[in-house]
Amino acid sequence: MSKKLEVSFNSPQCGWMSIGFDDGANEFHTTTAHAPHEQALPELLEILTALLGKDSTGDEFTLKWNRNPEEFDFHFVRHGDDALLEIYQYPSERRDASERKMIFAHDGKIRDICKAFYETFAQLYEDKNTDEFEFNWRQSFPLAEFQKFGDKLRSYGK
Numbered sequence: 001m002s003k004k005l006e007v008s009f010n011s012p013q014c015g016w017m018s019i020g021f022d023d024g025a026n027e028f029h030t031t032t033a034h035a036p037h038e039q040a041l042p043e044l045l046e047i048l049t050a051l052l053g054k055d056s057t058g059d060e061f062t063l064k065w066n067r068n069p070e071e072f073d074f075h076f077v078r079h080g081d082d083a084l085l086e087i088y089q090y091p092s093e094r095r096d097a098s099e100r101k102m103i104f105a106h107d108g109k110i111r112d113i114c115k116a117f118y119e120t121f122a123q124l125y126e127d128k129n130t131d132e133f134e135f136n137w138r139q140s141f142p143l144a145e146f147q148k149f150g151d152k153l154r155s156y157g158k
Contacts, residue, residue: 005085005106005116009124011131015138021087021104028087028104033068034138036093040065041137044074045121045145048114051078052152064095071095083110114153121146 003024010018012034020029032040040063047061063074071090076083087104090096106113124133128141 003106003108005108005113007116007120009120011124011127012133012137014136017137021085021106023106023108026104026106030067030072032065032072035066037065038139042142042145044117045142045149047074047076048117049145049149049152051076051083051110052114052149052156066093069093073100078110081110082107083113085113111153111156114149114156118150118153121149 006020006022008018008020008022015034016031017034018029018031021027034040037043044063047063050058050061059078061076063076065072065074069092071093073086073088073090073095075086075088077086084105084107086102088100089103090100092099125141125143125146127133133141
């Protein structure tokens with residue numbers, strides 16, 4: 001039986017953000033950088049939106065993100081109403097598949113996984129002015145993608 005996924009993205013500081021994943025059985029925490037994968041947050045929201053769309057093309061989605069020098073892949077695989085999230089770490093920006101290591105995996109209902117991400121993005125959005133998100137992350141909060149994701153999550157399964 002799948003455990004409840006908890007996702008945390010803490011307020012960014014100086015172009016870095018602490019992120020974490022915990023499902024009671026597995027746990028992973030790290031910091032990530034705003035560059036060179038500058039579109040990581042909007043792309044993550046687009047992937048999550050696509051997971052919720054039964055009409056989207058493909059059932060596998062990969063997000064590239066980095067810590068510098070380490071790199072990460074967030075790999076999502078949809079199976080009907082379920083999804084698998086795997087996080088792989090590469091020791092450098094070369095992204096050599098023979099050197100990658102799976103550091104977190106979680107499987108569960110798509111709605112539950114997306115809800116966990118929604119909750120953390122909602123908190124980032126709520127605190128964006130207080131935390132000076134744009135200044136500290138070096139880019140704007142991905143509002144359009146967040147709104148589209150929220151709309152898709154609310155209508156999922158209806």
